[in-house]
Amino acid sequence: MKISAVIPAYNSAKFIRAAISSIQAQTSKVDEIIVVDDGSMDDTEQIVKDISHAIIYHKQLNQGPSAARNKGIELASGDWIAFLDADDQWTPDKIAKQIQTLQAHPELHLIAGDMTEIDNDDLLITNSVLAKHQMLASFQHLAGKPVPNALAALVMKNFIPTGTVLVKRHTLIETGMFNAEIRFGEDLELWAKIAACHPITCLPDILMLRRQHGNNATQASEAMLINLTKVMDSICDFAAPQLINQGVSPDNLVAEAQWTLGYWYFNGGDNAKARQAFSKSLSQKFKLGTLLYFISSSLPAPLIDTLRVIKQKFAKP
Incomplete structure (x- = not known):
């Protein structure tokens, strides 16, 4: 099992060192770190190269995080892909817990987990996002087993934070990777397509610290809601029979x-x-x-x- 960590970055000089450090500090090491710089105009490139020449660094014209993640998937040599945004951090045993889960349930194609939210000064905002949305108890009960009717559960509430995901590279390619034409909800579209065909799970453990700030705060907007209609159209086109079978x-x-x-x-x-x-x-x-x-x-x-x-x-x- 070889794991590639993919970091999309855009003007991420302030936080990317902490993100990379959190990967390097894993108790179960990843095999390679790939940073896809999506047209940064700050010191992101220099900081990454100063950290380690072993990091695979690729710079491209700005195309959005989906295109950057897709490029990282293409560059990866691992058979499993883990994602982390440049302003977030993994907890030290993130990968270890996911490997342990895979050993117990080798049929899984995707393993996600809970996350904590922090601010720009690393102060706690939300201890458990799953608990915040009243979903923690159900995942504690599952204890890493595949989520039953996962597709139906996802379209009701996306319980998969992208930065916690460990997923088979082949499965990502098979389902078309991230849709770069959709700027909001493209992660839900991809996870739903995977869940329509393969077992997935979400651990009730904190695997990531997600930084909440003005650039990533979720709020209703015209663009977001238009994209939501595209996401639902796409999921229904791809997985209508599976949705119906799961009561949706x-x-x-x-x-x-x-x-x-x-x-x-x-x-x-x-x-x-x-x-x-x-x-x-x-x-x-x-x-x-x-x-x-x-x-x-x-x-x-x-x-x-x-x-x-x-x-x-x-x-x-």
């Missing part, structure tokens, strides 16, 4: 993603785009509530504002 309606998944986008537009006052999204949602799955929002988004703006005031008035306890 592909049409409902796509409809919900379009409804969420439509509601975001509606709240922002962009009624034309809201109608378009609600219409796409209805074409996938008819729901009375969606129809009412579609009709509401066709009304004159002053009337919509009046209806909002009335709704808020009756919503108050």
Whole structure:
């Protein structure tokens, strides 16, 4: 078993030394470290080369983290790939725990884990992200065994932080690697495609310290919600039979993603785009509530504002 660690980096001079150090400090060593510099304009290259000439360093024009990870996968000689973003850190026994899990469950193709969130000064924000989302107990019960109906679980809530993943290189290539055309949710798309075909698991152990700052804070935006509709379209195209077998309606998944986008537009006052999204949602799955929002988004703006005031008035306890 040979493990390649892949780090996509973009203007990462401030944190990349700590990221690489956390890989080098593993109790079970990785076989190679690959840094794909995605067009940095700071001192990232010099810092990486100063750390060790054994690190495989590749610089390319800025194409986004998915393209950088894909290049790292292509450059890797390992049969297993582990990912780490340049501003995050692994816990010292991350790889050891995943190897131990593989020895107990050799059928696994992907092993993820829990993570802690820290700020730019390494201060604790969230001790356990799985606990934060009320998922820790279920993974503690599994104790490393394959997640049952993992595809269905993933499309409900992505429980796989990319920086905790250890995955078979062949499986990544088989499923098409990261979709560079999608900038938000491309990780969910890939993990779902893998889960549709292979056993995966998520350990209830902290395997990574993820740095939360302004550049990576998750918040609803037009681009993010549009990409979510693309992700759900892609997953349903790839794995509709598996979704149905696991009790999930592909049409409902796509409809919900379009409804969420439509509601975001509606709240922002962009009624034309809201109608378009609600219409796409209805074409996938008819729901009375969606129809009412579609009709509401066709009304004159002053009337919509009046209806909002009335709704808020009756919503108050």
